[in-house]
Each structure stands twice: as C-alpha cells, then as structure tokens.
Amino acid sequence: MSAFKEVTHVIFDMDGLLLNTEHLYTRATQEICDPYGKKYTWELKQTLMGMTGFEVAKKITRELDLPISPEDYLKLAQEKYEKLFPQSEMMPGAEKLVRHLKKEGVHIAVATSSSIESYNLKTNHHKEFFALFEHIVNGSSDPEVKAGKPDPSIFLVCASRFADKPSPEQCLVLEDAPNGVKAALGAGMQVIMVPDPLVSKALTQDATLTLSSLEEFRPELFGLPPFTS
Template sequence: MNRACCATVKTAFKKVTHVIFDLDGLLLDTENIYTQATNNIVEQYGKTYDWSIKCQLMGLTGQESAKELVKLFDLPLTWEEYYALAQEQYKLLMPHANLMPGAEKLVRHLYNNQVPIAVATSSTQESAELKTAKYKDLFSLFHHIVTGGSDPEVKHGKPSPDIFLVCASRFPDNPKPEQCLVLEDAPNGVTAATKAGMQCIMVPDPNIGSELTKNATQVLKTLEQVRPELFGLPPLNGL
C-alpha cells in the first residue's frame, strides 16, 4: 500500500471542528526510546523485545504494557517490579525525545487558526510531563491533555474509546464525537478513535502492515502530509 498520500478511505471525509492528538510516536519520537528502555531490562533475562511483541503493546497504558510483557516473556518479576524498572529507564531516556516531522507546524497552524486542539495519551501525567518538558511552549497551546494512565475518568485504556470520549468532553463546547478528528500512530489508538465515533488519520510506524491500518479514515507517512482542508479546517500554508 502506498502511504505517500491518503491510502485507506472508508467513507468520504466529513467536516470537523476539533482535533485530538496522540502523543507517543505521533507528536513525539518516543517509540525507539520505549524499545531501548524495554530491551535494557529484558535482555538481562535473555529476551529480546522485537517488533512482533511491540506492535501488540502500542497504545496501551504503562501498567497494561508491563502486565503483558511479564506474561509474554515469562519474566521472573511481578508486573509491578517490571513497571518500576521501566520508570527508571524512562526518566533517563525520555527527556531526550524529539518532535516528529511536521508536528510543530501542524499544532501551531491549528492553534493560530483557533481550531480547538487537545492531547489524549495513554501515558500517566508524570510520564507525559517528563516527555514534553523541553517543549513546554508548544504543549501549552493544547486546551488540555488527557493522561489515560492516571486519569480516574478514563476507565479503560485504548483500544476502548474512553480516552477520546473523555478528551472531547473537556472542550468547553463539548463537541459530538463526529466533530472530532483524531491523529494516531498505533492500531489500538485507531480502534479506540473509531469506536468513539471519530474520524482518524493514522501515521503508522513503517513496520505496521496494511491489515492493521485498514480501520483508519486516512493513512499518511508523516504529519507533514496532513491536509486539514479535507476535513473542513484551514489549509496549511504552502500546501
């Protein structure tokens, strides 16, 4: 499948008024850091964290991922012990995360054109603050950030729709789901968005097969290719 432009379109694009962004792997280039941090732990037990495992966990909360990893690798640890080790790794590595291509331009464009924007991440609040620390100016442009890993209103993590429904409800005008456009990189996130009744642009990792992108409204290679005008939003300059 060619991901150079819109690739998977199930229905005609519909006009939206609000935009919700995922964080990891979509706005911030953290997925390689997660891989490095995980391997730093599991390699001590003769295991290797590769793509076949990683793709199953993308979009899950930290605690959910810890539970699955301990089970999948049959580690001699409780999930709580693994989770604590992972947090130590993240504190060392996450502050160095870079923005994904096109992220800053798109966020600033929507903000400057008074399009309400928010973030819905499976991270805890502490983790999200750690990752975004060097980009405080950019992330201050979002109306709110929902951290599913610690938010009591998010009862179930992705692929359940809870996080996106909670995120939409926190805009002052409480838009309907069909008024919201979600941008995601992970299959679990796309499933959550579509279950919430929202359109979803997917910017997947190149390793993700086309069968895992078919539920997205549109599939792109990078955020640089997003065309907001297709969804009734102001077009980016130069496009």
C-alpha cells in the same frame, strides 16, 4: 466534494505521533529483558502501543515469561524512562500542524496513554509547544479513563473536556498505533493514522486516512483551514 466529514476539533495522540519516543520505549524494554535472555520483538510491541503502563507491564511480563511482577517491571521501566525520556524530539510536521491549527482557532487537545509523570519527562523541553493545547488527557493517570486503548474512553473523555462539548462526529483523531485507531473508531470519530513504517499494512486498513508523515496532512480535507504556505 471531500469523502471525509467536516470536523471542528482535533485530538492528537502523543507518543510516535507528536514526539519521537517509541524507540526510547523499545530501548528501555529491551534493557529490562536482557538479563533474562528475552527478546522484545516488534510483533509484541505493536500490540502494546496505546495501552496504559500497567496493561503493558502485565502483558510483557506474561508474554516474555519474565520472572518479575508487573509492579517490579514498572519500577525498572520508570528508572530507565527518567534517563531516556528527556531526549524526546518532535516528529516531522508536528509543530507546523499544531501551530497552524491553533492560529486558525481550531480546538486542539492531546489524549495520551502516558501517565502524568511520563508526560512531564517527555515534554520538559517542549513546554511552550504543549501549552498550545486546550487540555491534555493522561490515560494512565486519569480516573475518568477506565481502560487503555483500544478502549474508546480516553477519546470520549478528551472530547467531553472541550468547553463547547463537541459530539464525537465533530472530532478528528490523529494516531500512530493500531490500538489508537480502534479506540478512535470505537468513540465514533474519524481517525488519521501515521503509522511506524514497520506496522503491518493489515493493521492500517481501518483508519479513515493513512499518511506516512504529518507533513502530508491536508486540513481542508476535513473542513479545516488550509495551510497558506
């Protein structure tokens, strides 16, 4: 008997979960900070993961005392993202899991804090893969998403856009960030966390299940069709 509840729908985060983009964000942010002699630390970064772009810009400029406005920060960041994001690569196990769930008829979607513009840059070389999802919610661009993670609205909006309108209890979220875990739990959903190895263990304890890679995920634990090979 599984300790987990059976689900029918799976919602994926994107950055750091499906696509290996977090190091690109770190590089872009540090390049913005360098002229001002500021260091973008991991301690700050892990508090930002999952927030919308403007929320991130406000917090970084405030916490690091940068002499630029959040709006100016976003302009600089966008210039760097346009060069870096097309390099985005898939995370281990992501493609196998998504294709398996799709083949088995499981409802799947993406709920990412990325804006549509950032999403397009990151997924330009992965269009066929992202076409497997029933819908994509871009938190920074979507008028129905009232706030970034840890606010639960992005996951509630994502669930509401499935054709059969599942209840939160029917949805399983896959996340890498502490803010995303909080958002999923706040939405009343179970959440599997696949954290960066640097994430403090204390920030992983609330997740329904924590894995070191998507390659470890066993769908049958949540009543989903198991891998056959």
